[in-house]
Amino acid sequence: MTIYLINRPEIRLYYELFSAWKRLIDMTKTAKKLILSIVSLGLLSLVGPGNVYATGDCEETYGGGETCIINKSFRIEKKVRKDDGDDWEDKVTDVEEDEVIEFRIRIKNTGELETDDMKMEDFLPDELIRVGGDGLTEEWDNFEPGETKEFIIKVKIDSDEFDRTNFDKCVVNKAEVRYKDKFEGSDTATVCYGQGEISELPETGFDTLTVLTALGLGSMALGIVIRKSSK
Structure with missing residues (x-):
């Protein structure tokens, strides 16, 4: 029955038109993919490698958005x-x-x-x-x-x-x-x-040294007195 219908001139014409339309659709899909590829390459060439690298390694985060790691120093x-x-x-x-x-x-x-x-x-x-x-x-x-x-x-x-x-x-x-x-x-x-010239020792430093020296001499004298008393 199918062969008989296709052999009829009007049915055969419809079949050829349908086949041509289907091939046109397939060609259109291929053309769209080709156009998208060309556009993508064009955009990448315009952006340049420096700006592409600047995005770093990005991962999508839960709830939307991205986390990017940028290797900079x-x-x-x-x-x-x-x-x-x-x-x-x-x-x-x-x-x-x-x-x-x-x-x-x-x-x-x-x-x-x-x-x-x-x-x-x-x-x-x-x-x-x-x-x-x-x-x-x-x-x-x-x-x-x-x-x-x-x-x-x-x-x-x-x-x-x-x-x-x-x-x-x-x-x-x-x-x-x-x-x-x-x-x-x-x-x-x-x-x-x-x-100008910087003083070798500030006035306060001299006073401190004098006090320490006096204390040292006093301690020595006290030690001598104690030793003599013990004898």
Whole structure:
């Protein structure tokens, strides 16, 4: 019966139309998949590998949302030198009035991700005045793995610090690195300066030494008296 119907011209025409329509549907599904694949590849190429990595390893959490682990790390190093010096050190001494001092802050991306929203902040002591170089606060983006940012800050000691004699003083300057406004690390450098001669022993120290000496002599005398009495 089926063969007889298909052999009829009108039925055969309907059958061929149905087959063509089915093949068209299958081709449409394949075309949709191909279009989606092309669009996905295009989006990935626009985003770029750095931003893809920045998402980290993400897992879906219960109730919706994602928890992402981002492998990031940074290293900060702070050094100091006199303006006419060659070597960078952790500490400089005998800094004179009006002498320029340079602080060098280096921040390295030691992680595996390109990061944005980076910030360096330098906490200059009140005794030091910035006279040039980079700012006390610096922000930047596109911090690539292995890249190092360097900042130079030039300062002088406040002249009011030298309005006295016979003193010796050290101040500590700290710099911090932050990622998305979260603390990631810090380092310090020290500046020492002074003027005049420092007394070898303060007045209060002399009095204390005198008292201790007197007590010691008194104890010895008391011991001699006791020994003589026992005889």
